[in-house]
Amino acid sequence: MxxxxxxxxxxxxxxxxxxxxxxxxxxxxxxxxxxxxxxxxxxxxxxxxxxxxxxxxxxxxxxxxxxxxxxxxxxxxxxxxxxxxxxxxxxxxxxxxxxxxxxxxxxxxxxxxxxxxxxxxxxxxxxxxxxxxxxxxxxxxxxxxxxxxxxxxxxxxxxxxxxxxxxxxxxxxxxxxxxxxxxxxxxxxxxxxxxxxxxxxxxxxxxxxxxxxxxxxxxxTRFLLGDHNLSWLPDREPWSHKGSFGHTLVVAGSKTYAGAAFLSAQAVLRGGGGMVTLAVPASISDRFTPDEVILAPLGKTERGTIGVPSLQELLELMEDKDVLAIGPGLTRLPEVIQVVQELLRKWEDPCVIDADALLALDADFLKSVSEDRRRRWIVTPHPGEMARLISSDAQAVNASRLEVSQEFAKAWNVVVVLKGAPTIVAGAENTYINSSGNSGMATAGSGDVLTGLIAALLSQGLDPLKASALGVYVHGKAGDVAGLKGQRGLKASDILQTVQEILS
Known part of the structure:
Protein backbone atom coordinates (compact mmCIF):
# COMPACT_ATOMS: atom_id res chain seq x y z
CA MET A 1 0.00 0.00 0.00
CA THR A 221 8.62 4.77 -3.40
CA ARG A 222 6.99 4.72 0.05
CA PHE A 223 4.90 1.75 1.20
CA LEU A 224 3.09 0.46 4.28
CA LEU A 225 4.07 -3.02 5.41
CA GLY A 226 1.33 -5.57 6.01
CA ASP A 227 0.39 -9.24 5.76
CA HIS A 228 0.73 -9.04 1.98
CA ASN A 229 4.50 -8.76 2.42
CA LEU A 230 4.60 -12.28 3.85
CA SER A 231 4.45 -13.39 0.20
CA TRP A 232 8.14 -12.41 0.02
CA LEU A 233 9.03 -15.47 2.09
CA PRO A 234 11.07 -17.80 -0.13
CA ASP A 235 9.71 -21.27 -0.88
CA ARG A 236 11.16 -24.21 1.03
CA GLU A 237 11.45 -27.15 -1.31
CA PRO A 238 10.70 -30.64 0.09
CA TRP A 239 14.26 -31.78 -0.69
CA SER A 240 15.91 -28.84 1.11
CA HIS A 241 18.56 -29.37 3.78
CA LYS A 242 20.04 -27.11 6.44
CA GLY A 243 22.63 -25.80 4.03
CA SER A 244 19.84 -24.59 1.74
CA PHE A 245 18.95 -21.86 4.20
CA GLY A 246 22.35 -20.42 4.92
CA HIS A 247 24.84 -20.30 7.76
CA THR A 248 24.86 -17.13 9.85
CA LEU A 249 27.68 -15.97 12.07
CA VAL A 250 26.47 -13.95 15.06
CA VAL A 251 29.18 -11.94 16.81
CA ALA A 252 27.65 -10.75 20.04
CA GLY A 253 27.68 -10.71 23.82
CA SER A 254 29.95 -9.78 26.69
CA LYS A 255 30.26 -10.50 30.38
CA THR A 256 27.46 -8.03 31.06
CA TYR A 257 25.20 -8.77 28.10
CA ALA A 258 25.18 -12.50 27.43
CA GLY A 259 21.40 -12.48 26.91
CA ALA A 260 21.68 -10.30 23.81
CA ALA A 261 23.83 -12.93 22.12
CA PHE A 262 21.44 -15.73 23.06
CA LEU A 263 18.36 -13.93 21.72
CA SER A 264 19.99 -12.98 18.41
CA ALA A 265 21.23 -16.49 17.72
CA GLN A 266 17.93 -18.10 18.63
CA ALA A 267 16.08 -15.64 16.39
CA VAL A 268 18.15 -16.78 13.39
CA LEU A 269 16.82 -20.30 13.87
CA ARG A 270 13.25 -19.22 14.66
CA GLY A 271 13.35 -17.09 11.53
CA GLY A 272 14.11 -20.08 9.35
CA GLY A 273 17.89 -19.87 9.06
CA GLY A 274 19.62 -23.19 8.39
CA MET A 275 22.55 -22.91 10.78
CA VAL A 276 23.93 -20.33 13.19
CA THR A 277 27.33 -20.04 14.81
CA LEU A 278 27.45 -17.80 17.86
CA ALA A 279 30.85 -16.24 18.58
CA VAL A 280 31.10 -15.01 22.18
CA PRO A 281 33.88 -14.25 24.66
CA ALA A 282 35.12 -17.49 26.21
CA SER A 283 34.46 -16.07 29.65
CA ILE A 284 30.70 -16.34 29.12
CA SER A 285 30.53 -19.51 27.03
CA ASP A 286 29.53 -21.61 30.05
CA ARG A 287 26.33 -19.54 30.35
CA PHE A 288 24.93 -21.14 27.19
CA THR A 289 23.31 -24.54 27.52
CA PRO A 290 23.87 -27.03 24.68
CA ASP A 291 21.28 -26.63 21.92
CA GLU A 292 21.01 -26.17 18.13
CA VAL A 293 23.32 -23.13 18.13
CA ILE A 294 26.99 -23.79 17.29
CA LEU A 295 28.96 -22.08 20.04
CA ALA A 296 32.37 -20.57 19.27
CA PRO A 297 34.20 -19.31 22.40
CA LEU A 298 36.70 -16.55 21.61
CA GLY A 299 39.98 -15.50 23.20
CA LYS A 300 39.53 -13.85 26.58
CA THR A 301 39.97 -10.20 27.47
CA GLU A 302 40.18 -8.78 30.98
CA ARG A 303 36.75 -7.13 30.67
CA GLY A 304 34.95 -10.16 29.30
CA THR A 305 34.46 -8.83 25.77
CA ILE A 306 35.75 -9.63 22.31
CA GLY A 307 39.04 -7.89 21.56
CA VAL A 308 42.25 -8.05 19.57
CA PRO A 309 42.94 -11.61 20.83
CA SER A 310 39.63 -12.62 19.21
CA LEU A 311 40.33 -11.13 15.79
CA GLN A 312 42.11 -14.00 14.06
CA GLU A 313 39.58 -16.53 15.37
CA LEU A 314 36.73 -14.38 14.06
CA LEU A 315 38.34 -14.00 10.65
CA GLU A 316 38.62 -17.77 10.41
CA LEU A 317 35.00 -18.24 11.51
CA MET A 318 33.86 -15.86 8.78
CA GLU A 319 35.35 -17.90 5.97
CA ASP A 320 32.47 -20.29 5.29
CA LYS A 321 29.52 -18.19 6.47
CA ASP A 322 26.79 -16.61 4.35
CA VAL A 323 25.57 -13.83 6.65
CA LEU A 324 27.13 -11.80 9.45
CA ALA A 325 25.12 -10.32 12.33
CA ILE A 326 27.24 -8.20 14.62
CA GLY A 327 26.71 -5.89 17.57
CA PRO A 328 24.22 -7.04 20.23
CA GLY A 329 25.76 -6.79 23.68
CA LEU A 330 29.37 -6.24 22.52
CA THR A 331 29.95 -3.09 24.66
CA ARG A 332 31.36 0.21 23.42
CA LEU A 333 34.99 -0.26 24.40
CA PRO A 334 37.48 1.16 21.84
CA GLU A 335 39.13 -2.26 21.41
CA VAL A 336 35.74 -3.80 20.58
CA ILE A 337 34.99 -1.12 18.00
CA GLN A 338 38.41 -1.65 16.45
CA VAL A 339 37.68 -5.36 16.01
CA VAL A 340 34.26 -4.61 14.51
CA GLN A 341 35.84 -2.33 11.93
CA GLU A 342 38.42 -4.94 10.98
CA LEU A 343 35.71 -7.58 10.52
CA LEU A 344 33.57 -5.29 8.39
CA ARG A 345 36.55 -4.41 6.19
CA LYS A 346 37.03 -8.10 5.41
CA TRP A 347 33.38 -9.18 5.12
CA GLU A 348 31.93 -9.14 1.60
CA ASP A 349 28.48 -10.71 2.03
CA PRO A 350 25.18 -9.49 3.58
CA CYS A 351 25.55 -8.10 7.06
CA VAL A 352 23.33 -6.80 9.89
CA ILE A 353 25.07 -4.16 12.02
CA ASP A 354 23.29 -3.45 15.29
CA ALA A 355 23.67 -1.90 18.72
CA ASP A 356 27.26 -1.34 19.88
CA ALA A 357 28.69 -2.21 16.45
CA LEU A 358 27.07 0.94 15.07
CA LEU A 359 29.75 2.96 16.87
CA ALA A 360 32.20 1.66 14.28
CA LEU A 361 30.39 3.51 11.51
CA ASP A 362 31.97 6.94 11.65
CA ALA A 363 32.20 8.86 8.40
CA ASP A 364 35.90 8.10 7.83
CA PHE A 365 35.34 4.39 8.24
CA LEU A 366 32.29 4.38 5.96
CA LYS A 367 34.28 6.17 3.27
CA SER A 368 37.03 3.55 3.55
CA VAL A 369 34.62 0.75 2.58
CA SER A 370 33.54 0.43 -1.05
CA GLU A 371 30.03 1.44 -2.01
CA ASP A 372 29.45 -1.98 -3.54
CA ARG A 373 30.19 -3.68 -0.23
CA ARG A 374 28.08 -1.23 1.79
CA ARG A 375 25.14 -2.03 -0.49
CA ARG A 376 24.85 -5.33 1.38
CA TRP A 377 24.88 -3.73 4.83
CA ILE A 378 21.84 -3.27 7.04
CA VAL A 379 22.15 -0.85 9.95
CA THR A 380 19.53 -1.02 12.71
CA PRO A 381 19.76 2.03 14.99
CA HIS A 382 17.24 3.30 17.49
CA PRO A 383 16.81 7.12 17.48
CA GLY A 384 19.65 7.69 19.95
CA GLU A 385 22.06 5.59 17.90
CA MET A 386 20.98 7.29 14.68
CA ALA A 387 21.55 10.65 16.36
CA ARG A 388 25.16 9.65 17.05
CA LEU A 389 25.62 8.55 13.45
CA ILE A 390 24.51 11.92 12.08
CA SER A 391 25.76 14.15 14.94
CA SER A 392 22.27 15.17 15.99
CA ASP A 393 19.96 14.36 18.90
CA ALA A 394 17.20 11.80 19.38
CA GLN A 395 14.46 14.43 19.49
CA ALA A 396 15.47 15.80 16.09
CA VAL A 397 15.65 12.28 14.65
CA ASN A 398 12.16 11.43 15.88
CA ALA A 399 10.80 14.68 14.48
CA SER A 400 12.00 13.74 10.99
CA ARG A 401 12.17 9.94 11.08
CA LEU A 402 11.30 9.48 7.41
CA GLU A 403 13.71 12.09 6.08
CA VAL A 404 16.58 11.06 8.37
CA SER A 405 16.40 7.37 7.46
CA GLN A 406 16.07 8.07 3.73
CA GLU A 407 18.93 10.56 3.67
CA PHE A 408 21.32 8.23 5.53
CA ALA A 409 20.41 5.30 3.29
CA LYS A 410 21.07 7.31 0.15
CA ALA A 411 24.20 9.01 1.45
CA TRP A 412 25.97 5.77 2.38
CA ASN A 413 24.19 3.26 0.12
CA VAL A 414 23.07 1.06 3.01
CA VAL A 415 19.68 -0.18 4.21
CA VAL A 416 18.52 1.66 7.31
CA VAL A 417 16.15 0.17 9.88
CA LEU A 418 15.27 3.11 12.11
CA LYS A 419 13.54 1.54 15.09
CA GLY A 420 10.59 3.20 16.78
CA ALA A 421 6.90 3.82 16.29
CA PRO A 422 6.63 3.24 13.46
CA THR A 423 9.88 1.60 12.40
CA ILE A 424 11.17 2.90 9.05
CA VAL A 425 13.06 0.70 6.59
CA ALA A 426 14.83 2.81 3.98
CA GLY A 427 16.88 1.77 0.98
CA ALA A 428 18.46 3.81 -1.77
CA GLU A 429 15.17 3.78 -3.69
CA ASN A 430 12.18 2.45 -1.72
CA THR A 431 11.07 3.06 1.86
CA TYR A 432 8.77 0.92 4.00
CA ILE A 433 6.74 2.01 7.02
CA ASN A 434 5.84 -0.69 9.53
CA SER A 435 2.26 -1.26 10.62
CA SER A 436 2.84 -3.95 13.25
CA GLY A 437 4.11 -3.85 16.82
CA ASN A 438 3.04 -2.37 20.14
CA SER A 439 4.39 -0.56 23.19
CA GLY A 440 4.98 -3.83 25.02
CA MET A 441 7.90 -4.42 22.67
CA ALA A 442 9.77 -1.51 24.24
CA THR A 443 11.72 -3.95 26.36
CA ALA A 444 15.29 -5.19 26.72
CA GLY A 445 16.29 -7.70 24.06
CA SER A 446 13.55 -6.93 21.56
CA GLY A 447 16.05 -5.39 19.15
CA ASP A 448 18.35 -8.41 19.51
CA VAL A 449 15.53 -10.65 18.29
CA LEU A 450 15.03 -8.33 15.31
CA THR A 451 18.73 -8.55 14.40
CA GLY A 452 18.63 -12.34 14.29
CA LEU A 453 15.35 -12.39 12.39
CA ILE A 454 16.66 -10.11 9.64
CA ALA A 455 19.83 -12.22 9.41
CA ALA A 456 17.68 -15.34 9.04
CA LEU A 457 15.80 -13.86 6.09
CA LEU A 458 19.07 -12.79 4.48
CA SER A 459 20.39 -16.33 4.84
CA GLN A 460 17.32 -17.64 3.00
CA GLY A 461 18.09 -15.48 -0.02
CA LEU A 462 16.12 -12.25 0.40
CA ASP A 463 17.91 -9.07 -0.64
CA PRO A 464 18.88 -6.67 2.18
CA LEU A 465 15.93 -4.29 1.73
CA LYS A 466 13.27 -7.01 1.60
CA ALA A 467 14.90 -8.99 4.41
CA SER A 468 14.88 -5.87 6.58
CA ALA A 469 11.31 -4.85 5.75
CA LEU A 470 9.89 -8.34 6.20
CA GLY A 471 11.94 -8.90 9.34
CA VAL A 472 10.58 -5.70 10.86
CA TYR A 473 6.99 -6.60 10.02
CA VAL A 474 7.24 -10.19 11.28
CA HIS A 475 8.99 -9.01 14.46
CA GLY A 476 6.16 -6.54 15.15
CA LYS A 477 3.49 -9.08 14.26
CA ALA A 478 5.05 -11.61 16.63
CA GLY A 479 5.00 -8.95 19.32
CA ASP A 480 1.32 -8.32 18.62
CA VAL A 481 0.48 -12.01 18.97
CA ALA A 482 2.55 -12.33 22.15
CA GLY A 483 0.94 -9.14 23.43
CA LEU A 484 -2.54 -10.65 23.28
CA LYS A 485 -1.81 -12.00 26.76
CA GLY A 486 -0.99 -8.46 27.86
CA GLN A 487 1.49 -5.90 26.57
CA ARG A 488 2.65 -4.81 29.99
CA GLY A 489 5.28 -7.31 31.06
CA LEU A 490 5.98 -8.60 27.54
CA LYS A 491 9.52 -10.01 27.24
CA ALA A 492 11.78 -10.40 24.22
CA SER A 493 11.70 -14.16 24.68
CA ASP A 494 7.89 -14.03 24.33
CA ILE A 495 8.34 -12.38 20.93
CA LEU A 496 10.89 -14.99 19.96
CA GLN A 497 8.50 -17.83 20.75
CA THR A 498 5.76 -16.48 18.44
CA VAL A 499 7.92 -15.81 15.36
CA GLN A 500 7.45 -19.36 14.08
CA GLU A 501 3.67 -18.94 14.22
CA ILE A 502 3.82 -15.83 12.01
CA LEU A 503 6.11 -17.47 9.48
CA SER A 504 4.15 -20.71 9.21
Missing part, protein backbone atom coordinates in the same frame (compact mmCIF):
# COMPACT_ATOMS: atom_id res chain seq x y z
CA UNK A 2 1.47 3.34 -1.06
CA UNK A 3 1.83 6.15 1.45
CA UNK A 4 1.96 9.83 0.40
CA UNK A 5 2.21 13.23 2.02
CA UNK A 6 -0.56 15.79 1.76
CA UNK A 7 1.45 17.85 -0.73
CA UNK A 8 2.18 14.77 -2.85
CA UNK A 9 -1.52 13.88 -2.95
CA UNK A 10 -2.44 17.36 -4.13
CA UNK A 11 0.19 17.11 -6.87
CA UNK A 12 -1.05 13.67 -7.93
CA UNK A 13 -4.63 14.94 -8.19
CA UNK A 14 -3.59 18.03 -10.11
CA UNK A 15 -1.68 15.89 -12.62
CA UNK A 16 -4.66 13.57 -13.03
CA UNK A 17 -7.04 16.48 -13.62
CA UNK A 18 -4.77 17.86 -16.34
CA UNK A 19 -4.04 14.52 -18.00
CA UNK A 20 -7.57 13.12 -17.97
CA UNK A 21 -9.49 16.36 -18.24
CA UNK A 22 -11.54 15.47 -15.19
CA UNK A 23 -13.78 18.19 -13.74
CA UNK A 24 -12.88 18.78 -10.11
CA UNK A 25 -16.59 18.66 -9.18
CA UNK A 26 -16.78 15.11 -10.53
CA UNK A 27 -13.80 14.08 -8.45
CA UNK A 28 -15.41 15.63 -5.38
CA UNK A 29 -18.60 13.72 -6.13
CA UNK A 30 -16.64 10.49 -6.45
CA UNK A 31 -14.88 11.15 -3.14
CA UNK A 32 -18.18 11.75 -1.39
CA UNK A 33 -19.64 8.56 -2.86
CA UNK A 34 -16.70 6.48 -1.66
CA UNK A 35 -16.99 7.95 1.83
CA UNK A 36 -20.70 7.13 1.97
CA UNK A 37 -20.02 3.54 0.89
CA UNK A 38 -17.55 3.15 3.78
CA UNK A 39 -20.04 4.65 6.23
CA UNK A 40 -22.70 2.15 5.15
CA UNK A 41 -20.24 -0.72 5.53
CA UNK A 42 -19.03 0.40 8.94
CA UNK A 43 -22.24 1.72 10.51
CA UNK A 44 -25.07 -0.01 8.65
CA UNK A 45 -28.14 1.66 7.20
CA UNK A 46 -27.98 5.44 7.17
CA UNK A 47 -31.78 5.81 7.20
CA UNK A 48 -32.93 7.79 10.21
CA UNK A 49 -29.44 8.28 11.63
CA UNK A 50 -28.58 11.75 12.92
CA UNK A 51 -25.34 12.56 11.13
CA UNK A 52 -23.62 15.87 11.87
CA UNK A 53 -20.95 17.14 9.48
CA UNK A 54 -18.26 19.70 10.30
CA UNK A 55 -17.37 21.33 6.96
CA UNK A 56 -14.42 23.63 6.37
CA UNK A 57 -14.05 26.18 3.60
CA UNK A 58 -11.78 24.20 1.28
CA UNK A 59 -12.23 21.11 -0.83
CA UNK A 60 -12.22 18.80 2.18
CA UNK A 61 -15.26 20.72 3.36
CA UNK A 62 -16.67 20.32 -0.14
CA UNK A 63 -16.23 16.55 0.16
CA UNK A 64 -18.17 16.72 3.41
CA UNK A 65 -20.99 18.63 1.74
CA UNK A 66 -21.26 15.97 -0.99
CA UNK A 67 -21.42 13.35 1.75
CA UNK A 68 -24.22 15.33 3.42
CA UNK A 69 -26.27 15.42 0.22
CA UNK A 70 -25.81 11.75 -0.55
CA UNK A 71 -26.65 10.75 3.02
CA UNK A 72 -29.75 12.92 2.81
CA UNK A 73 -30.84 10.87 -0.21
CA UNK A 74 -30.45 7.73 1.94
CA UNK A 75 -32.83 9.06 4.55
CA UNK A 76 -30.28 10.28 7.09
CA UNK A 77 -31.10 13.25 9.32
CA UNK A 78 -28.36 15.71 8.37
CA UNK A 79 -27.01 18.78 10.12
CA UNK A 80 -24.06 20.74 8.72
CA UNK A 81 -21.81 23.00 10.78
CA UNK A 82 -19.90 25.54 8.71
CA UNK A 83 -16.39 26.11 10.06
CA UNK A 84 -14.22 29.05 8.99
CA UNK A 85 -14.59 32.26 7.02
CA UNK A 86 -17.51 31.73 4.64
CA UNK A 87 -16.18 34.48 2.38
CA UNK A 88 -13.23 32.25 1.49
CA UNK A 89 -14.97 29.14 0.18
CA UNK A 90 -13.29 27.17 -2.58
CA UNK A 91 -15.21 27.19 -5.86
CA UNK A 92 -16.38 23.58 -5.59
CA UNK A 93 -17.22 23.96 -1.92
CA UNK A 94 -19.41 26.96 -2.74
CA UNK A 95 -21.20 25.05 -5.51
CA UNK A 96 -22.08 22.15 -3.23
CA UNK A 97 -23.12 24.48 -0.43
CA UNK A 98 -25.62 26.21 -2.72
CA UNK A 99 -27.11 22.84 -3.70
CA UNK A 100 -27.53 21.83 -0.06
CA UNK A 101 -29.20 25.11 0.80
CA UNK A 102 -31.76 24.51 -1.96
CA UNK A 103 -32.44 21.08 -0.44
CA UNK A 104 -33.29 22.69 2.88
CA UNK A 105 -30.50 21.08 4.90
CA UNK A 106 -30.14 22.30 8.50
CA UNK A 107 -27.07 24.58 8.72
CA UNK A 108 -25.28 26.18 11.64
CA UNK A 109 -22.21 28.41 11.70
CA UNK A 110 -19.58 27.60 14.33
CA UNK A 111 -18.94 30.67 16.48
CA UNK A 112 -16.44 31.09 19.29
CA UNK A 113 -18.97 32.21 21.87
CA UNK A 114 -21.43 29.39 21.22
CA UNK A 115 -19.43 26.30 22.23
CA UNK A 116 -21.89 25.30 24.95
CA UNK A 117 -24.77 25.36 22.49
CA UNK A 118 -22.63 23.52 19.93
CA UNK A 119 -21.78 20.79 22.43
CA UNK A 120 -25.47 20.23 23.16
CA UNK A 121 -26.30 20.08 19.46
CA UNK A 122 -23.45 17.71 18.54
CA UNK A 123 -24.35 15.56 21.52
CA UNK A 124 -27.55 14.58 19.74
CA UNK A 125 -25.66 13.03 16.80
CA UNK A 126 -25.32 9.33 16.05
CA UNK A 127 -22.25 10.03 13.93
CA UNK A 128 -19.97 13.06 13.45
CA UNK A 129 -17.92 13.62 10.29
CA UNK A 130 -14.79 15.78 10.34
CA UNK A 131 -14.39 17.49 6.95
CA UNK A 132 -12.67 20.68 8.07
CA UNK A 133 -9.12 20.50 6.66
CA UNK A 134 -8.10 17.02 5.46
CA UNK A 135 -4.64 17.17 3.90
CA UNK A 136 -4.65 20.97 3.79
CA UNK A 137 -3.62 21.50 7.42
CA UNK A 138 -0.24 22.29 8.94
CA UNK A 139 0.95 24.22 11.96
CA UNK A 140 -1.27 24.78 14.97
CA UNK A 141 -4.97 25.36 15.54
CA UNK A 142 -6.24 28.80 16.51
CA UNK A 143 -8.06 29.18 19.82
CA UNK A 144 -11.53 28.87 18.25
CA UNK A 145 -10.65 25.61 16.53
CA UNK A 146 -8.99 24.29 19.68
CA UNK A 147 -12.26 24.91 21.51
CA UNK A 148 -14.18 23.15 18.76
CA UNK A 149 -11.87 20.13 18.86
CA UNK A 150 -12.18 19.93 22.65
CA UNK A 151 -15.97 20.00 22.41
CA UNK A 152 -16.06 17.25 19.78
CA UNK A 153 -13.60 15.04 21.66
CA UNK A 154 -15.67 15.29 24.83
CA UNK A 155 -18.75 13.92 23.07
CA UNK A 156 -19.11 10.16 23.18
CA UNK A 157 -20.10 9.70 19.58
CA UNK A 158 -18.34 7.91 16.69
CA UNK A 159 -16.19 10.34 14.72
CA UNK A 160 -15.10 9.79 11.12
CA UNK A 161 -12.41 11.98 9.56
CA UNK A 162 -12.14 12.51 5.82
CA UNK A 163 -8.50 12.19 4.71
CA UNK A 164 -6.92 13.37 7.98
CA UNK A 165 -8.27 14.44 11.39
CA UNK A 166 -8.37 18.18 12.08
CA UNK A 167 -5.17 19.18 13.91
CA UNK A 168 -2.99 16.45 12.34
CA UNK A 169 -0.37 17.42 9.78
CA UNK A 170 -0.97 15.01 6.88
CA UNK A 171 2.69 15.19 5.84
CA UNK A 172 4.38 14.52 9.17
CA UNK A 173 1.78 13.33 11.69
CA UNK A 174 2.64 16.32 13.87
CA UNK A 175 0.02 17.55 16.35
CA UNK A 176 1.00 20.93 17.78
CA UNK A 177 -1.68 21.22 20.45
CA UNK A 178 -4.67 18.92 20.00
CA UNK A 179 -6.58 17.14 17.24
CA UNK A 180 -9.88 15.45 16.52
CA UNK A 181 -9.90 11.96 18.03
CA UNK A 182 -11.30 9.93 15.13
CA UNK A 183 -12.51 6.37 15.35
CA UNK A 184 -12.04 5.96 11.60
CA UNK A 185 -10.16 7.97 8.98
CA UNK A 186 -11.12 7.53 5.33
CA UNK A 187 -8.04 8.26 3.21
CA UNK A 188 -8.87 9.41 -0.31
CA UNK A 189 -6.69 7.96 -3.07
CA UNK A 190 -3.69 6.92 -0.98
CA UNK A 191 -2.87 6.48 2.68
CA UNK A 192 -1.43 9.66 4.20
CA UNK A 193 1.88 9.78 6.07
CA UNK A 194 0.27 11.79 8.86
CA UNK A 195 -2.15 8.95 9.56
CA UNK A 196 0.58 6.36 10.15
CA UNK A 197 3.17 8.48 11.98
CA UNK A 198 2.75 9.33 15.64
CA UNK A 199 1.19 11.24 17.18
CA UNK A 200 -1.11 11.55 14.15
CA UNK A 201 -1.75 7.81 14.02
CA UNK A 202 -3.14 7.91 17.55
CA UNK A 203 -5.76 10.46 16.42
CA UNK A 204 -6.61 8.77 13.11
CA UNK A 205 -8.06 5.62 14.67
CA UNK A 206 -8.44 2.91 12.06
CA UNK A 207 -7.38 3.84 8.53
CA UNK A 208 -9.33 2.94 5.42
CA UNK A 209 -8.23 3.83 1.87
CA UNK A 210 -10.72 4.40 -0.96
CA UNK A 211 -10.19 5.17 -4.64
CA UNK A 212 -11.50 8.30 -6.34
CA UNK A 213 -13.18 6.55 -9.26
CA UNK A 214 -10.25 6.81 -11.65
CA UNK A 215 -6.67 5.48 -11.71
CA UNK A 216 -4.09 7.65 -9.98
CA UNK A 217 -0.59 7.69 -11.43
CA UNK A 218 2.07 7.69 -8.77
CA UNK A 219 5.50 6.15 -9.09
CA UNK A 220 5.50 5.64 -5.36
Missing amino acids: QVVTGAEMQSIEKEAFAKLGLPSLLVMENAGSRVVEVLKTEYGSMHGKRIHILAGTGNNGGDGLVVARQLLALGARIKVYLVGNQQKLSKDNSTNLKILRKLGVDFSTVEAGQMGKLKFSLGLADLIIDAIFGTGFSGGLDSELESLVSVVNEIRCPLVAIDCPTGVNATSGEVRTTAMQADLTINLGFLKVGCVFYPGQAYAGRNVVVDLGFPLTNEG
